[in-house]
Amino acid sequence: MDEIDRTIVNLLRADGRTSYAELARRVGLTAPSVQDRVVKLERNGVIAGYTAVVDSEAIGLGITALIGIIPDNSADHLDICERLRAIPQIESCYFLAGVECYQLKVRVPKMADLEQLIHRVGAIPGVAQTRTTITLSTKWEDRPQPIPSDGDDHGVD
Amino acid sequence: MDEIDRTIVNLLRADGRTSYAELARRVGLTAPSVQDRVVKLERNGVIAGYTAVVDSEAIGLGITALIGIIPDNSADHLDICERLRAIPQIESCYFLAGVECYQLKVRVPKMADLEQLIHRVGAIPGVAQTRTTITLSTKWEDRPQPIPSDGDDHGVD
DNA sequence: TCATGTAGTGGACGAGATCGACCGGACCAT
DNA sequence: ATGGTCCGGTCGATCTCGTCCACTACATGA
Numbered sequence: 001m002d003e004i005d006r007t008i009v010n011l012l013r014a015d016g017r018t019s020y021a022e023l024a025r026r027v028g029l030t031a032p033s034v035q036d037r038v039v040k041l042e043r044n045g046v047i048a049g050y051t052a053v054v055d056s057e058a059i060g061l062g063i064t065a066l067i068g069i070i071p072d073n074s075a076d077h078l079d080i081c082e083r084l085r086a087i088p089q090i091e092s093c094y095f096l097a098g099v100e101c102y103q104l105k106v107r108v109p110k111m112a113d114l115e116q117l118i119h120r121v122g123a124i125p126g127v128a129q130t131r132t133t134i135t136l137s138t139k140w141e142d143r144p145q146p147i148p149s150d151g152d153d154h155g156v157d
Numbered sequence: 158m159d160e161i162d163r164t165i166v167n168l169l170r171a172d173g174r175t176s177y178a179e180l181a182r183r184v185g186l187t188a189p190s191v192q193d194r195v196v197k198l199e200r201n202g203v204i205a206g207y208t209a210v211v212d213s214e215a216i217g218l219g220i221t222a223l224i225g226i227i228p229d230n231s232a233d234h235l236d237i238c239e240r241l242r243a244i245p246q247i248e249s250c251y252f253l254a255g256v257e258c259y260q261l262k263v264r265v266p267k268m269a270d271l272e273q274l275i276h277r278v279g280a281i282p283g284v285a286q287t288r289t290t291i292t293l294s295t296k297w298e299d300r301p302q303p304i305p306s307d308g309d310d311h312g313v314d
Numbered sequence: 315t316c317a318t319g320t321a322g323t324g325g326a327c328g329a330g331a332t333c334g335a336c337c338g339g340a341c342c343a344t
Numbered sequence: 345a346t347g348g349t350c351c352g353g354t355c356g357a358t359c360t361c362g363t364c365c366a367c368t369a370c371a372t373g374a
Contacts, residue, residue, distance in 0.1 A: 054204060064251070
């Protein structure tokens with residue numbers, strides 16, 4: 001994970017379809033060696049994959065909400081987690097240090113779908129209470145920040 | 158936005174580097190017509206871009222936190238938003254319906270950076286209070302859900 | 315009936331991806 | 345010092361892919 005790797009990762013975060021040839025020109029290497037580095041970054045888990053960034057409103061998922069979950073004492077977190085994962089509308093799921101020990105980011109087409117979703121989450125065994133907040137607007141989302149160059153490889157070779 | 162477009166978008170969300178030739182094979186068209194569709198999806202804003210999915214821990218951003226902002230009465234939201242945007246560690250920013258009218262998702266290398274960040278956000282004029290929650294683990298994040306096929310193009314041609 | 319617009323096909327050509335062979339410096343043990 | 349080995353890179357050949365353009369099929373509407 002040297003300076004060149006960081007540059008490659010930053011370029012691929014800015015445009016995930018950048019060709020190896022273009023990356024090579026940017027970092028001053030040839031295409032095969034850039035490809036070699038990218039393959040290694042993928043194998044090491046630094047690059048987990050590539051995805052198209054889609055406007056959720058344009059595909060009919062106009063409503064975004066955050067749902068906090070307060071568990072009861074009997075909560076089996078493996079089970080809760082599994083049941084949450086089975087709900088496709090939950091795009092993100094964080095385990096938090098706080099009373100609300102999960103926060104979900106969900107997207108649905110209509111308010112009725114959100115209501116149904118809240119009921120479904122609330123019905124999961126071990127969930128004592130949920131607290132839902134509608135997002136009025138998304139100012140920005142998943143903006144890549146520059147990779148810190150503190151030299152440490154953080155355990156990933 | 159027909160069934161083929163939805164398939165293309167789903168394929169590109171699953172792997173943003175899928176070639177036009179491969180997409181063409183999957184949807185039963187030729188590469189040029191698939192490219193034509195993708196270009197239109199990009200122009201219409203359905204596909205906003207492409208990005209590499211990076212493991213934040215592997216690049217030294219091991220700490221994720223959620224920061225809620227409670228504004229005071231004098232809050233100038235355009236100004237707040239602009240100042241928040243200038244902080245690179247804030248990866249996402251939602252405007253919410255609630256007492257905490259913003260929620261930020263931030264990533265930093267170390268706790269000391271988080272502390273500094275909280276002070277910086279708290280010092281923004283119009284911010285009365287912040288409430289920070291550390292994420293102990295990310296169960297999953299930005300999982301793409303199938304595009305609802307309700308036929309409506311949602312105003313985007 | 316005939317223009318017109320839309321979406322797709324097929325071919326051609328340049329660019330990119332990918333593989334194997336080779337090169338040179340760093341490191342290590344003899 | 346010498347030679348072996350590993351690592352990362354380059355070079356060249358080949359195959360695939362991207363991209364442009366001309367042509368076709370089909371639905372729409374005057």
